[in-house]
Amino acid sequence: MPTFTAPTRDMAFAIEEIGELVRINALPGHDEATPDLVVAVLEEAGRFAASALAPLNPVGDREGCALDNGKVTLPPGFAAAYRQFVKAGWNAVPFDAEHGGQGLPWLVGTAVQELWHSANMAFALIPMLTQGAVELLSSHGTNDQKALFLPKLVSGQWTGTMNLTEPNAGSDVGALRARATRDNGQYRIRGQKIFITGGDHDAAENIVHLVLARLPDAPPGVKGVSLFLVPKVLVNPDGSMGRRNDVKCIKLEHKLGIHGSPTCVMAFGEEEGAVGTLVGRENQGLALMFTMMNNARLAVGLEGIAQAERARQKAVAYARERVQGVAPGFDAPGPIIRHPDVRRMLMTQRALTETTRALAYYAASRMDLSRRHPDKAERAHAHARLDLLIPMVKAWGTASGVRVADLTIQVFGGMGFMEEAGVAQHLRDVRITPIYEGTNGIQAMDLIGRKLIRDNGEVLRDFIAELRVLDAPLAQLRAEPFPAIRRQLAAAIFAASSAMEHILRVHADDPHLAGAAATPFLDLLAITTGGWLSARMALAAKRRLDEGDSDDAFLSAKIATAHFYAEDILPEAGALLAAIEAGSAPVMSMPSDWF
Structure with a gap:
């Protein structure tokens, strides 16, 4: 069974179609970020992740770290791999050349960072926090602090x-x-x-x-x-x-x-x-620290997505090789990937991994636009959109990572519960991510409080209006599965809009509503956004097929995955709307001493 294969084809597709690489490439200072260069960077990063980091993942899990008289030693091979990581320049990918960075967009840096977390999440946590420190000092450090610390933090030294x-x-x-x-x-x-x-x-x-x-x-x-x-x-x-x-x-x-x-x-x-x-x-420290925390929240969401990819690959490989039972339509035992319930689990994993990846890349592209677009109004619009997206990337990305890793153990069956299979580690590792950098409940409260109620829904209404724009191109495609995708996406967008208006209308009269509805509301908005992104990828795949792209299997799989997402995951939006409209009474009615 392969240890890790970098999903560079899917990553490049998401960067180009969802991250709008052409638009990012046109920003001042990012003219070198051409599709050819991005693919080359991804392929080289994928090789490093697979060869240098992935083999150390079980070593770190088994050996752990050691503390002796205040000095910590990393697991065997980690320190050497980190120095190799720094020497290759990987830490400097998204930072400005002023302090030794490579000046590539955050869109590209985010994709590269995903590879480190997929290959070895424990290893990747150190450069992840270094990245946040660079962001904070770049924005708020004194000239002396920048001169003394940024060059070596950017390099990773x-x-x-x-x-x-x-x-x-x-x-x-x-x-x-x-x-x-x-x-x-x-x-x-x-x-x-x-x-x-x-x-x-x-x-x-x-x-x-x-x-x-x-x-x-x-x-x-x-x-x-x-x-x-x-x-x-x-x-x-x-x-x-x-x-x-x-x-x-x-x-x-x-x-x-x-x-x-x-x-x-x-x-x-x-x-x-x-x-x-x-x-x-x-006395201004917490506000400044949010620069680092927001960077980390995006990165933690990426950790969940990355672990989903790693776990999903193992589930698919095992389902292809594990022979058990006679599936419907066959007359002899065969691999379990033939069985519909196993297919359901694998499709759920695929749909969640690809849509959360698209969400993270979309957020990263808004970060690039908010920093480098020449028009002030465009920068402000991208920044507002990014603020809306970060709680979803962090919370939905990590919750999906846990769900996908859990499904991998289920695909493996009893062997998945055994450490020797090597899949339990992914569930144990990813389980911290819904807690890191503000629990997912805190992310939900941030979304409903700071990003919805505070501005009376202005930013979210703008986003929902953009979601609805996709209806026109979907309506032009009459052959299945596009009518089904359109129908389910429209229903989910309606649910998201209805939930938003209900909360804005009722929250002042129900002091517990925001807290009770926060998590269902984040889930509803994230699932709907995922449907929008999935539909966009399906439309892009159809366009490429019509243009004669020869990668038929990859592009057709994109359409099939969007169909599954629409029919199997998007309907959850309606149930979440019902929970939100029920108000806080079901959550708050039982006295504390009854628990």
């Missing part, structure tokens, strides 16, 4: 972390207790942070910690949180390495999955105080 969570403060960042004191233009940081991915390891010579802490005179709650840059090793003004900072890992968490990723309890300032410099202004 140094890595980055995000330090928010504390033992007493999970998602409630305003309750954090880590403290900072002023010290001659610098700050001394003291306190503990938990669940810090990549808090210490032996793959890079320095680790740049971005830490939220509270000053002595800070106001209470989230308005009194500041952000500090605290390196593992202090950096001299000339860029040379100084002495070790007062920061160390004091515990490695024992986790359900991602054993190859060091999840650390970090102690800052147990002796003289960890030296840090302020990022941005005092």
